[in-house]
Every structure is written in C-alpha cells, then in structure tokens.
Amino acid sequence: MRTRVGIIGAGPAGLLLSHLLHRRGVESVVLENRSRDYCEQRQRAGVVEHGVAEVLRESGVGSRMDTDGLVHHGIELRFDGRAHRIDFPGLTGRDVMIYAQTEVVKDLIARRLADGGQILFGAKATSVEDVETDSPRIRFERDGEADVLECDVVAACDGFHGIGRRSLPSGVARTFDKVYPFSWLGILADVAPSCEELIYAHSERGFALHSMRSPEVSRLYLQVPNGTDPADWSDERIWDELSARFALRDGDWTLERGPITDKSITPMRSFVTEPMRHGRLFLAGDAAHIVPPTGAKGLNLAMHDVTLLAEAVAAWDEKGDTALLDSYSDDALRRVWRAEHFSYWMTTLLHRDPEGGEFDHRLQVSHLNRIAASTAAATELAENYTGIPLV
Structure with missing residues (x-):
C-alpha cells in the first residue's frame, strides 16, 4: 500500500488530521489497532475549547456538536463552603462546548468514510521504519496477515502506549515526567x-x-x-x-x-516528549504529551497539534514549502508547555x-x-x- 501520509491511530487526533488533509487534497490512510465499535465507545474527555470547536465547525464536522452539545459560559469553583462562578464570555469573550470525545470520534469516522477515506480498523502497527529518509513506511498486521504502508510522512497519533514515540531513535528524544x-x-x-x-x-x-x-x-x-x-x-x-x-x-x-x-x-500524570518530530515522523496528541485532566486540555491539545500538522503538510504538498514542517515541533511545544503548566496549576490548586x-x-x-x-x-x-x- 502507498499513501501520502500514514497515520497511526483513529482517535480524535488521527481522524481530524486525515479529515483536514482530505480538505486540502492530501491523501492519507489511518491504521487503527482497535475495532470501530471500540473507538466509538471508549469514554474520554468532554470539554471542547472555543478554538477547537471553531475548527470542527469550519471543517464541516461540527453540526452534531452544535445540535447535541452543551454550550458552557463558565465554571463554578467551590471552596471553604462557598461557590464562585468564573464568567468566560465576560472575561474572555469565549466559551466552551460540553461534547464527549466519543461523539467527536463518531462524527469524524462517519465523515471520513462518507468522503471515501481509508480507515483500516484492526490494523496493528508493528514498526515504523526509515523515518530519516524520504520514504518511511509502517509495517502492520491485519487479519493475521503482515502488510506495509509506504508513505511520505508518518503521523503518530497512537497515544501514550503506542509505537509512534517508541520509534524515535535512541538518544533523539528527551522526556519530562511527573506522577x-x-x-x-x-x-x-x-x-x-x-x-x-x-x-x-x-x-x-x-x-x-x-x-x-x-x-x-x-x-x-x-x-x-x-x-x-x-x-x-x-x-x-x-x-x-x-x-x-x-x-x-x-x-x-x-x-x-x-x-x-x-x-x-x-x-x-504530566508527560512531555521533545522533540515532536524526527525526520519524516511526527508525533501528535498523547503520543507526545499527557496532562492531568483537571484543566480539560488533553483532547484539545491533540486537536491543536494536528491542526498545525495538517497546515504544514498542506503547505509542503501544495508549494514544496517545508518551513511549517520544520517548525512544527517548536510551534506545538509552545502550546503544550502552556497547557502543561495550566493543568499542573489547576491540579495542585484544587487537590489535597x-x-x-x-x-x-x-x-x-x-x-x-x-x-x-x-x-x-x-x-x-x-x-x-x-x-x-x-x-
């Protein structure tokens, strides 16, 4: 098999990346170890940031979110037996959506399949090779058979325990961790x-x-x-x-x-891997970083990562311009560390x-x-x- 971008993982990050690339005319194939039912049922986050909600709307996959989701204009802090409301629009002009990650995944899967996208469920990536060349490839197993996906770019959106981060050569990456x-x-x-x-x-x-x-x-x-x-x-x-x-x-x-x-x-847990790119291998979402859920940042960070990556790949595909690909890791990590600090701050502020x-x-x-x-x-x-x- 051959495609332009090989994506490991059919979570929200991998699916949104495939969808955004399709809108820019870039072909991709998504490899997902689990079944479609599993992907659409696993419980995860439920808060969608204002900017991420806008990305979903502008890319044509936000209609069910706007129909079934809940717009929240603030949160309530309770402490010392008292309650205090944080008014989002009054303070920032923005709000958030309460819409479960499972529903985001359902929407993206349905749209990719309707658009003729290739999502191979039950396809377990076993290795990522030659990422320092112009022709990386992903070896995978499906239905008991071994196969190879040849591509120009590999996007590892396969979570903390996935093969993507483990495919970085020894000595290339640094990790930062707090439990x-x-x-x-x-x-x-x-x-x-x-x-x-x-x-x-x-x-x-x-x-x-x-x-x-x-x-x-x-x-x-x-x-x-x-x-x-x-x-x-x-x-x-x-x-x-x-x-x-x-x-x-x-x-x-x-x-x-x-x-x-x-x-x-x-x-x-808090966890960050640097860099988020080596050669033609790019990390996104939980493959690169974990945040404690107190700040509601995990899903949103992943979606921001692939929004940046989709724009970078499209610029390279359309114009041969590699500037955004070259800056992807630094650009993404600026937001990652801001979210890491906010999540750490919320966690240590509110927990005993x-x-x-x-x-x-x-x-x-x-x-x-x-x-x-x-x-x-x-x-x-x-x-x-x-x-x-x-x-």
Whole structure:
C-alpha cells in the first residue's frame, strides 16, 4: 500500500488530521489497532475549547456538536463552603462546548468514510521504519496477515502506549515526567446533572468534579489514593462522598443521585516528549504529551497539534514549502508547555496533597480567594481554560 501520509491511530487526533488533509487534497490512510465499535465507545474527555470547536465547525464536522452539545459560559469553583462562578464570555469573550470525545470520534469516522477515506480498523502497527529518509513506511498486521504502508510522512497519533514515540531513535528524544500522588475515581450516572455548569470543588476531604455528558447523563469524579480499586467503592459511598465534598455552608444545593453505570480510575500524570518530530515522523496528541485532566486540555491539545500538522503538510504538498514542517515541533511545544503548566496549576490548586499539611491547604484557599476577588486572576484562569487562541 502507498499513501501520502500514514497515520497511526483513529482517535480524535488521527481522524481530524486525515479529515483536514482530505480538505486540502492530501491523501492519507489511518491504521487503527482497535475495532470501530471500540473507538466509538471508549469514554474520554468532554470539554471542547472555543478554538477547537471553531475548527470542527469550519471543517464541516461540527453540526452534531452544535445540535447535541452543551454550550458552557463558565465554571463554578467551590471552596471553604462557598461557590464562585468564573464568567468566560465576560472575561474572555469565549466559551466552551460540553461534547464527549466519543461523539467527536463518531462524527469524524462517519465523515471520513462518507468522503471515501481509508480507515483500516484492526490494523496493528508493528514498526515504523526509515523515518530519516524520504520514504518511511509502517509495517502492520491485519487479519493475521503482515502488510506495509509506504508513505511520505508518518503521523503518530497512537497515544501514550503506542509505537509512534517508541520509534524515535535512541538518544533523539528527551522526556519530562511527573506522577501525582492521587487518582480520580470517575463515574457515569443515569441522572440529570445537578448543575448547569461544571463544578470544581476543593475541600478538606479532597477534590471533586461535577461534569456531564448530556442533559440526562452525569459525569462525576472523586480524588482517591493511587491504587484505589473501584470495587471498594459502593454506589452509596460514592454519592455520600460527593455530597460531602460539594456541600455549601448555606445548604442551598442538592446533589441528585441515580444509577451508576460505569466506574473507572484515572491516574494523574504530566508527560512531555521533545522533540515532536524526527525526520519524516511526527508525533501528535498523547503520543507526545499527557496532562492531568483537571484543566480539560488533553483532547484539545491533540486537536491543536494536528491542526498545525495538517497546515504544514498542506503547505509542503501544495508549494514544496517545508518551513511549517520544520517548525512544527517548536510551534506545538509552545502550546503544550502552556497547557502543561495550566493543568499542573489547576491540579495542585484544587487537590489535597496526601503528603501536605495545613500550611499547603491555607495557601490553596488563599489563592482561590484571590481568583474570586480579582478580575485579573479570574481572567488568567478563563483564558487558559477556554483555550489560548491558535496562532
């Protein structure tokens, strides 16, 4: 097989890259180890930044998002028994969309197939070769048969555990890593959300987040110790703990309870690989970087990566201009490190460090009070949360 751009991974990054390239007349093939059903069902992020939503709309895959998604104009911070709202449009002129990553993936798969795009599900990439030449190739297995995809560019959008990053030659890349001393216990519940916008709660008992997937489905998270087994948490215990962490002093709020349909543990980690390009191999999304989910940046960073990469490949394809390809890693990493800092800041601001003490807790409350009292501090949070404009 031969194509212009070989893409490993049919997550949102790989699919959007293939879609954007198609719109510029550049051929691609997407190799995905999992089945289509798996890709369309796995639960991931649900917050879409303002700029990413615009990319989806402008490229013709945003109509269902605008119909079924939920526009959010802010978030609520809860701390010290009080609530404070961050007004996104008032502070930045922007908003965010609540639209599950699974739905983004469904939209992109449907559009690529409707446009005649090639997505090979059940195709496991086994090696990436000759990336320092003009003719790299991806070896893969499908239906028990070995095959080769020859291409001009390889885009590794295959996640943290994928083969893409591991294909960088020894000594080429540097990695930067931080593992946090807590995880999230996440649940899906068949109950209408108890809030109109996301609630980020800091409490002496630990962090909690109230989100949603739809007007009928709630998504909630609890800070728990690393190594927690979801089976140790009964439904009643989860709801009781969530209620305690979201509690307000005036008591004028109730957490609605309902059937819990899914429980999972999410470890908290920050990770960056530099550079994000070597020869004809380009990394995007979780293949290059991981952020803790507190700042809602994982999906959005991946989409920004491939927006840059699609423009760079198109300029090379149309004009023979390699300037954007050559600057891709530096351009992408500027946004990556900004998002890494914001995600780290949100995480350390809102979670209780199990090794910290009352001094650390008082500093957190002081900073939260500053955000509530200062337009400048609130604006800094809102600008980063809604997404720094793509430049």
